[in-house]
Amino acid sequence: MARKPRVEYEGAVYHVMNRGNRGGKIFKDKLDYELFFYTMGEVCERTGWKIHSFVQLPNHFHWQVETPEANLVSGMKWFLGAYSQRFNNRHGQRGHVFQGRYKAIPIETESGNYFETVSTYVHLNPARAGLLRDPKKGLKQYRWSSYPYYLVPAGQRPACLEVSRVLGNIGLDDTPRGRRDYADYMRGRVRDLRTKNGKKAFREEWKPVRYGWYAGSEEFKEKLLGKIADAVEGRQRASYGGDEIRAHDENEAERLIVAGMEVLDIAEDDLDRLPKGHDLKCLLAWLAHTRTMASHGWLAQRLRMGYSTSVSTYIRRAGSARSGTTARLKKRLLKAVSVNTRTDP
Numbered sequence: 001m002a003r004k005p006r007v008e009y010e011g012a013v014y015h016v017m018n019r020g021n022r023g024g025k026i027f028k029d030k031l032d033y034e035l036f037f038y039t040m041g042e043v044c045e046r047t048g049w050k051i052h053s054f055v056q057l058p059n060h061f062h063w064q065v066e067t068p069e070a071n072l073v074s075g076m077k078w079f080l081g082a083y084s085q086r087f088n089n090r091h092g093q094r095g096h097v098f099q100g101r102y103k104a105i106p107i108e109t110e111s112g113n114y115f116e117t118v119s120t121y122v123h124l125n126p127a128r129a130g131l132l133r134d135p136k137k138g139l140k141q142y143r144w145s146s147y148p149y150y151l152v153p154a155g156q157r158p159a160c161l162e163v164s165r166v167l168g169n170i171g172l173d174d175t176p177r178g179r180r181d182y183a184d185y186m187r188g189r190v191r192d193l194r195t196k197n198g199k200k201a202f203r204e205e206w207k208p209v210r211y212g213w214y215a216g217s218e219e220f221k222e223k224l225l226g227k228i229a230d231a232v233e234g235r236q237r238a239s240y241g242g243d244e245i246r247a248h249d250e251n252e253a254e255r256l257i258v259a260g261m262e263v264l265d266i267a268e269d270d271l272d273r274l275p276k277g278h279d280l281k282c283l284l285a286w287l288a289h290t291r292t293m294a295s296h297g298w299l300a301q302r303l304r305m306g307y308s309t310s311v312s313t314y315i316r317r318a319g320s321a322r323s324g325t326t327a328r329l330k331k332r333l334l335k336a337v338s339v340n341t342r343t344d345p
Contacts, residue, residue, distance in 0.1 A: 023059055054145065083097070
């Protein structure tokens with residue numbers, strides 16, 4: 001199965017989540033929760049990470065974690081291995097504790113309210129999971145979360161927990177008044193979660209956090225696409241998959257097509273005017289196909305080539321040209337876009 005690329009850079013913040021193997025529990029008793037909490041603090045000491053919010057649920061966990069150094073992969077490898085070994089030793093069992101690869105969604109931190117969106121999603125998980133036995137006590141009754149630590153002075157918090165950025169994202173500070181206001185704010189979010197309109201609003205707000213590959217603006221997305229290109233450079237591209245890779249490929253295919261259109265002296269209007277299988281369109285499709293993994297559907301739509309099932313034929317037609325005008329134009333395209341020739345399909 002294709003794997004997602006890991007985007008690492010200094011100062012990155014991620015929403016990290018992983019579930020128990022086959023949906024099983026990763027915490028069987030109180031000591032497991034404490035062991036996980038201790039191991040989380042240990043990995044932060046080893047890596048320099050800062051945790052901005054976290055929650056431990058019976059069969060999965062969520063972190064909002066900042067990596068001052070570009071070391072998410074090495075840190076997670078150590079953490080998941082260490083906790084799994086300790087968990088298995090405690091319970092006299094063997095095998096995987098976690099289900100596959102962990103999910104790590106980069107979060108924009110310099111603008112927007114993405115920081116607060118992720119932390120609220122993390123902190124509301126016990127309410128969403130029906131784990132709050134006493135509605136009057138609210139979120140603070142759930143011990144295995146960073147939320148109760150947001151309501152106490154800094155000296156009573158884990159060393160790895162940083163609360164100021166979440167508070168600052170909603171205009172609060174780490175003072176007694178700020179902490180009280182944050183408690184009021186989260187009580188309001190719990191009330192919203194109990195209403196039909198509130199649930200609908202949360203579903204829309206949390207789409208990037210739950211189903212996307214990043215949480216941020218379009219500008220942030222473009223920066224990530226550049227980092228993804230660096231992450232997969234020199235590696236077997238076909239071994240990667242996911243929405244972020246598809247976006248990277250389409251972004252790169254667009255760059256190649258625009259550059260190719262300039263070489264071939266084609267305007268956007270010409271793509272509508274020219275026949276679906278015109279030689280110039282075939283050349284552009286061939287160029288993008290041989291340098292990216294952009295889908296035939298995307299190429300068909302971008303180049304106005306009709307049905308996606310025909311694109312492979314058009315690509316082969318251009319790729320097989322060894323002489324004549326098409327072959328000469330291929331060489332011009334390759335030279336102009338500064339890419340290396342590889343074996344034609």
